[in-house]
Amino acid sequence: MPVITNIDDLKRIYRRKTPKMFYDYAESGSWTEQTFRENTSDFDQIRLRQRVAVDMTGRSTASQMIGQDVTMPVALAPVGMTGMQCADGEIKAARAAERFGVPFTLSTMSINSIEDVAGATSKPFWFQLYTMKDTDYVSRLIQRAKDAKCSALVITLDLQILGQRHKDLKNGLSAPPKLTIPTMINLATKWSWGIGMLSAKRRHFGNIVGHVKGISDTSSLGAWTAEQFDPSLDWGKIAKIKEEWGGKVILKGILDAEDAKMALSVGADAIIVSNHGGRQLDGAISSIRALPSILDAVGDKVEVHLDSGIRSGQDVLKALAMGAKGTYIGRAFVYGLGAMGQEGVKTALEVIHKELDISMALCGKRRIEELTRDVLLVPEGFEGRWQA
Numbered sequence: 483m484p485v486i487t488n489i490d491d492l493k494r495i496y497r498r499k500t501p502k503m504f505y506d507y508a509e510s511g512s513w514t515e516q517t518f519r520e521n522t523s524d525f526d527q528i529r530l531r532q533r534v535a536v537d538m539t540g541r542s543t544a545s546q547m548i549g550q551d552v553t554m555p556v557a558l559a560p561v562g563m564t565g566m567q568c569a570d571g572e573i574k575a576a577r578a579a580e581r582f583g584v585p586f587t588l589s590t591m592s593i594n595s596i597e598d599v600a601g602a603t604s605k606p607f608w609f610q611l612y613t614m615k616d617t618d619y620v621s622r623l624i625q626r627a628k629d630a631k632c633s634a635l636v637i638t639l640d641l642q643i644l645g646q647r648h649k650d651l652k653n654g655l656s657a658p659p660k661l662t663i664p665t666m667i668n669l670a671t672k673w674s675w676g677i678g679m680l681s682a683k684r685r686h687f688g689n690i691v692g693h694v695k696g697i698s699d700t701s702s703l704g705a706w707t708a709e710q711f712d713p714s715l716d717w718g719k720i721a722k723i724k725e726e727w728g729g730k731v732i733l734k735g736i737l738d739a740e741d742a743k744m745a746l747s748v749g750a751d752a753i754i755v756s757n758h759g760g761r762q763l764d765g766a767i768s769s770i771r772a773l774p775s776i777l778d779a780v781g782d783k784v785e786v787h788l789d790s791g792i793r794s795g796q797d798v799l800k801a802l803a804m805g806a807k808g809t810y811i812g813r814a815f816v817y818g819l820g821a822m823g824q825e826g827v828k829t830a831l832e833v834i835h836k837e838l839d840i841s842m843a844l845c846g847k848r849r850i851e852e853l854t855r856d857v858l859l860v861p862e863g864f865e866g867r868w869q870a
């Protein structure tokens with residue numbers, strides 16, 4: 483059993499065990515990958531302010547996200563095709579999150595369906611919605627999420643059109659993988675993944691196949707989804723979806739203060755400052771750089787969360803101290819899942835929790851609420867002086 487001490491350890495094992503097509507799918511950004519890279523390198527620019535001789539007993543990372551108690555304010559982000567990273571991946575990740583006491587967000591583009599995850603867990607999870615042209619399908623999805631007692635709807639706003647990731651095109655990404663010669667050669671070296679997949683509950687998009695007319699097999703699915711994202715989505719439509727849902731709504735993909743104000747005006751319960759992990763607009767600024775201006779605009783009126791680039795508890799601490807009330811990890815949990823299944827997601831959460839707890843202590847803080855900007859050393863001009 484390898485000794486896992488950080489998220490990079492999980493990533494190394496994940497890479498070894500996972501078919502190239504799915505590793506590349508997770509470990510890529512769009513076009514030049516500038517935004518993907520800066521999501522992590524911008525976190526590195528911020529330093530922590532070490533304090534000493536502060537009583538550090540009785541510490542806790544417990545907090546709340548949208549009124550829900552969490553062991554630490556780190557949710558699992560919606561990640562499409564998680565069930566291709568590891569057999570029954572969504573079920574395993576959801577179970578690990580439930581046991582750890584953090585929210586799990588199921589993607590519309592998941593392999594396990596809403597019902598599969600609901601049947602395998604005992605506490606409500608969150609459902610992420612992509613708005614599609616087929617409004618009947620969207621209404622049915624919303625109803626299915628209600629029936630499954632999902633406790634929040636996360637509406638993703640930054641994917642009305644798909645950003646291009648070169649490797650996905652070159653690898654012919656699909657679920658399940660098409661058996662071309664290069665794919666078969668690669669799969670031959672990933673036997674533990676393959677054995678797991680033989681008994682997987684599903685190997686195609688579980689929220690779509692069987693729920694959309696004319697899509698009974700997966701061959702037409704790629705084209706269907708690419709065509710289906712709704713390019714006409716606007717704030718009026720978002721308000722209508724919020725009304726249809728009737729529960730808590732989190733708007734994901736906000737990177738601009740003006741959009742944050744619009745999200746507030748449609749009554750979002752929380753927003754996620756996010757650039758989709760650098761997978762959509764290449765050249766957009768990193769989430770951590772965008773956070774201060776968004777907090778200035780709406781931070782006292784709506785709960786502001788952040789994702790994109792979090793690989794450690796120190797990153798979580800930086801986002802929280804900057805003013806975010808919650809954070810999400812995408813790739814960091816996928817690495818764990820691909821490396822060691824449910825146990826790997828648990829390990830990823832444990833690693834981040836330990837790093838967060840110890841870093842808090844060494845900054846002289848005992849509670850999440852005590853994390854404020856004075857914990858950070860932020861380089862001058864960090865937010866950038868951009869000319870619009």
Ligand SMILES: Cc1cc2nc3c(=O)[nH]c(=O)nc-3n(C[C@H](O)[C@H](O)[C@H](O)COP(=O)(O)O)c2cc1C
Nearest residue numbers: 508559560561562589638758759790791811812813
């Ligand atoms: C492989 C992969 C698939 C993703 N699929 C979705 C998705 O289906 N829906 C969504 O809203 N975001 C999706 N995202 C974006 C994540 O929710 C999240 O914003 C991003 O992963 C955060 O960045 P990080 O990976 O650096 O933590 C995906 C991200 C990755 C890496």
